[in-house]
Amino acid sequence: MTTTVEPIVAPAVRSPHGGLRDRLRDLVPKLVLAPSFALVLFFVYGFNLWTVLLSFTNSKAFPNLNFIGFANYQKLWNWTFQTDPPSNWYTALVNMGLFGGLYVVFCLALGLTLAILLDQKIRGEGILRPIYLYPLALSFIVTGTAWKLFLDPRLGLEKAVHDLGWSSFHFDWVVNPRMMIYCVAIAGVWQTSGFVMAMFLAALRGIDGEILKAAQIDGASAYATYRRIVIPIMRPVFLSAIIVLAHMAIKSYDLVLSVTGKNPGGAAELPSTFMYSYTFTRSQMAVGSTSAVIMLMTIAAIMIPYLYSELREKHR
Amino acid sequence: MTATDVLSDSRVREPARHSTTTRLVIYGLLVLFALVYLLPLVVMVMTSLKPLDEVTGGNMFYWPHDLTFAPWAEAWGTTCVGLTCAGIKGYFWNSIKMVVPAVIISTLLGALNGYVLTKWRFPGHKLVFGMMLFACFIPFQSVLIPMATILGKLGEFGRTLTDTIGVSLGFGNPTVNLVLVHVVYGLGFTTLFFRNYYETFPTELVKAAMIDGAGFFQIFRRVLLPNSAPIFIVTVIYQFTNIWNDFLFGATFAAGEASPMTVALYNVVNTSTGVIEYNVNMAAAIIAAAPTLLVYLLAGRYFVRGLMAGAVKG
Numbered sequence: 001m002t003t004t005v006e007p008i009v010a011p012a013v014r015s016p017h018g019g020l021r022d023r024l025r026d027l028v029p030k031l032v033l034a035p036s037f038a039l040v041l042f043f044v045y046g047f048n049l050w051t052v053l054l055s056f057t058n059s060k061a062f063p064n065l066n067f068i069g070f071a072n073y074q075k076l077w078n079w080t081f082q083t084d085p086p087s088n089w090y091t092a093l094v095n096m097g098l099f100g101g102l103y104v105v106f107c108l109a110l111g112l113t114l115a116i117l118l119d120q121k122i123r124g125e126g127i128l129r130p131i132y133l134y135p136l137a138l139s140f141i142v143t144g145t146a147w148k149l150f151l152d153p154r155l156g157l158e159k160a161v162h163d164l165g166w167s168s169f170h171f172d173w174v175v176n177p178r179m180m181i182y183c184v185a186i187a188g189v190w191q192t193s194g195f196v197m198a199m200f201l202a203a204l205r206g207i208d209g210e211i212l213k214a215a216q217i218d219g220a221s222a223y224a225t226y227r228r229i230v231i232p233i234m235r236p237v238f239l240s241a242i243i244v245l246a247h248m249a250i251k252s253y254d255l256v257l258s259v260t261g262k263n264p265g266g267a268a269e270l271p272s273t274f275m276y277s278y279t280f281t282r283s284q285m286a287v288g289s290t291s292a293v294i295m296l297m298t299i300a301a302i303m304i305p306y307l308y309s310e311l312r313e314k315h316r
Numbered sequence: 317m318t319a320t321d322v323l324s325d326s327r328v329r330e331p332a333r334h335s336t337t338t339r340l341v342i343y344g345l346l347v348l349f350a351l352v353y354l355l356p357l358v359v360m361v362m363t364s365l366k367p368l369d370e371v372t373g374g375n376m377f378y379w380p381h382d383l384t385f386a387p388w389a390e391a392w393g394t395t396c397v398g399l400t401c402a403g404i405k406g407y408f409w410n411s412i413k414m415v416v417p418a419v420i421i422s423t424l425l426g427a428l429n430g431y432v433l434t435k436w437r438f439p440g441h442k443l444v445f446g447m448m449l450f451a452c453f454i455p456f457q458s459v460l461i462p463m464a465t466i467l468g469k470l471g472e473f474g475r476t477l478t479d480t481i482g483v484s485l486g487f488g489n490p491t492v493n494l495v496l497v498h499v500v501y502g503l504g505f506t507t508l509f510f511r512n513y514y515e516t517f518p519t520e521l522v523k524a525a526m527i528d529g530a531g532f533f534q535i536f537r538r539v540l541l542p543n544s545a546p547i548f549i550v551t552v553i554y555q556f557t558n559i560w561n562d563f564l565f566g567a568t569f570a571a572g573e574a575s576p577m578t579v580a581l582y583n584v585v586n587t588s589t590g591v592i593e594y595n596v597n598m599a600a601a602i603i604a605a606a607p608t609l610l611v612y613l614l615a616g617r618y619f620v621r622g623l624m625a626g627a628v629k630g
Contacts, residue, residue: 028532029436032428036503037444043500044451047459054461063465110349117346119325120334129323130616131350134357136623137612139561141578142605145585146356149363149376149594156359156376163375190353198323198620205325222334251455254563254578262586275457280568289461296458303453311446 048296054289061283072290088277089291092269095181099256099270100249102185103192107245108238110189111196116226118197119204129201132194140191144258147187148174174259177267184259184268188252196241203237204230243306250299271295322621364388364599371594387595391603395596396587397580398572404600406573407580411560413491414576418498419555425499426506426551427544431536433507434514435522445511452504452626456564459501467493467569490574497569498559505558506551509625513547514540546618553615554622557608577604 058068079089086094114132118125135143150156151174161169173179207230215225253272260268266277271291279288334342359376364387366380374381393403433445467488474488486492517540525535566576575583581604585597612619 025532026438029432030438032532033432033444036425036429036507037448039500040448040451040503043459043463044454044504045447047462048454050462051458063461114346114349117342120339120342122342122346128346128350130612131353133616133620134609134612135353137557137608137619138605139563139578139608141561141563141582142601143356145581145597145601146360148585149598150356150359155372155594160375160377190356194353195623198624202322202624205323247453253457254582257563258582258585272455272457276460279461285461289458292455292457292460295455299453299455300450303450307446307449307453311442311449 051289051292051296054286055293057286059285059289061285063285068286072286075287076290076294088266088269088274091266092271092274092291095268095270096250099181099185099188099252100246102182103188103249104242104245106185106189107193107196108241110193111241112200114193114197115200115204118201129198132197134194135191136195138191140252140255141258143187143191144255147183147190147259148261151183151186177265180260180268181256184252184256187259188249188255191255192245192248196245199237199241200234203234207233239306243302246302247299250295322617322624360598360602364391364595364602366595368591368593368595387593387599388603390593391584391596391599395584395593395600396589397575397583400573404577404580404584404603407575407577408603410491410570410574410580411577414494414498415556415559418495418502418559419552421495422499422502422506422555423548423551425503426508427510427541427548428536429503429507430510430512430514431540433511434517435519435535435540436532445507448504448507450504451501452508456501460564460568463497464568490570493569494565494576497565498555498562501565502555502558505626506555509547509551509554509622510544512625513544517543549615549618550622550625553611553619554626556611557619557622560608580604 053065054063055072056067056069057064058066058071076089079087080093082090118129122128151171153159153170153172153175158169158171161171174183211229211233212225215229220228251272252270253276256268256270256273257263263269263273266273271294275288275291275295277288278284278291362378362380363371363376365383365385366374367382367384367386370381391403392405394401395403397404397407429448433441470493471488474484474486477487478484521539522535525539530538561578562576563578563582566579567582570576570579581600584600
């Protein structure tokens with residue numbers, strides 16, 4: 001290396017032609033970020049492309065590159081409408097709709113109710129709030145294990161109610177293949193509604209007190225204040241909550257397995273379990289990757305516009 | 317965001333005026349919901365403290381009649397996971413060995429990334445961040461097959477190394493594999509957390525340090541790190557909870573003896589042989605939940621902040 005004249009001025013003052021030191025200094029941040037970005041490029045974007053590629057092949061137990069065009073998509077499309085007997089994919093989609101719909105609606109309703117109730121200047125909030133939130137610290141496997149026992153008709157709720165004297169009470173959903181998916185939704189709502197409560201509560205506490213005072217002075221009832229002022233102000237939080245919940249619903253996998261006990265007979269099939277069983281146990285990897293691509297596309301359709309608008313808003 | 321509780325009420329507001337009946341209804345509902353949220357955990361704990369015949373013959377809401385800690389000892393030391401009957405203790409340690417390095421590496425990388433993306437911006441920094449952010453939300457099903465292939469290749473390489481130089485250098489080790497997986501798919505979140513935190517950190521301080529001649533790492537160590545304790549706590553807790561609770565990656569990439577805790581619990585509960593020991597299952601479930609529950613009890617405020625930061629970026 002030839003000796004360069006060291007700049008006497010502070011390094012922050014750049015020489016107009018950019019010395020070696022300056023260029024090195026500009027390079028350091030990029031070098032620090034590069035490994036992480038490379039990991040993400042390879043393991044996220046590269047892998048997603050790889051899965052897309054596999055969805056156009058006829059891979060069985062192992063990946064291969066015999067391309068067969070859109071045949072796998074065609075297959076899933078046909079299965080979408082195969083209701084008698086229902087194809088696994090049809091069951092997965094119906095369950096997704098049931099579970100996803102119930103999960104989002106009940107989490108929102110319960111979360112909003114709890115947040116509004118907690119926001120009434122009540123005593124003991126510091127004790128109550130953590131109780132609604134603690135299920136979030138549990139893994140879905142633990143949650144599923146707990147609810148499987150809790151709802152088990154021979155040991156749990158049904159038996160306890162019988163012991164109380166109401167002997168005709170009947171609640172066997174968790175062992176009834178047709179009703180299992182509702183139990184998954186119950187456990188999911190129990191786990192996540194506290195989180196939605198926290199989102200709404202943070203939003204409620206961000207609302208300017210003056211607006212509420214003005215409404216009070218104008219003689220608005222508490223109901224009208226919430227209905228016409230508070231809830232409309234919180235519209236962005238509803239959107240965030242719905243997006244987060246929808247994305248969690250599509251990704252949920254372990255909860256189904258643990259609540260139902262290994263998803264017997266595919267009764268509680270979801271796209272995530274469909275993907276897993278076709279890929280790793282039924283040796284139809286290409287079909288599995290096709291369903292994974294459909295999941296990815298669905299989540300991308302939800303998340304990309306949302307992330308885009310969130311990132312833009314920040315720099316307004 | 318400051319270090320205060322995100323849910324604390326700082327509004328100057330008239331206390332809500334409600335009639336006594338309304339207040340009673342509000343408290344009644346809140347307590348009722350609290351009971352519903354607590355019930356499954358209470359039943360779990362009580363079941364784990366009963367002998368098996370009391371579980372199958374009694375009522376799950378009754379207090380244990382013959383209080384026993386035997387199910388806990390059995391879950392920890394002797395219950396069968398798959399074919400081996402040595403309890404869940406080994407799997408608990410598997411999870412610890414996986415969680416600690418994965419949390420440390422992903423958090424440190426996230427801190428550096430957040431620092432670069434806010435204080436050393438370059439053209440295209442927004443696109444880079446956007447791409448890393450989307451990585452948080454992909455369904456992991458869409459990376460499972462390529463990941464299995466790559467980890468298989470790393471395993472082969474490890475075996476070749478063992479044959480030639482005698483050690484595998486960690487290639488093919490299931491714990492190392494899981495650390496890699498969790499670091500890679502946790503990077504988006506850790507970067508997001510630190511970026512949003514450093515975004516509000518005064519750039520003037522960084523500029524001043526630059527004029528004083530401090531370099532990239534010096535500024536990070538002397539100016540940003542001393543002020544980063546809250547976000548480090550939030551990120552570590554978030555990553556710890558997520559990685560400890562993961563099931564999909566553990567079940568796919570670490571079979572048998574190498575499984576993490578969640579997978580072992582699933583196998584204990586869903587065993588198809590012998591009598592179902594509900595009390596032991598529940599004890600195992602509580603042991604599996606204990607580390608994250610403990611973190612929640614000790615640092616709930618930071619836990620909630622992490623959740624919120626992972627959901628709303630505004």
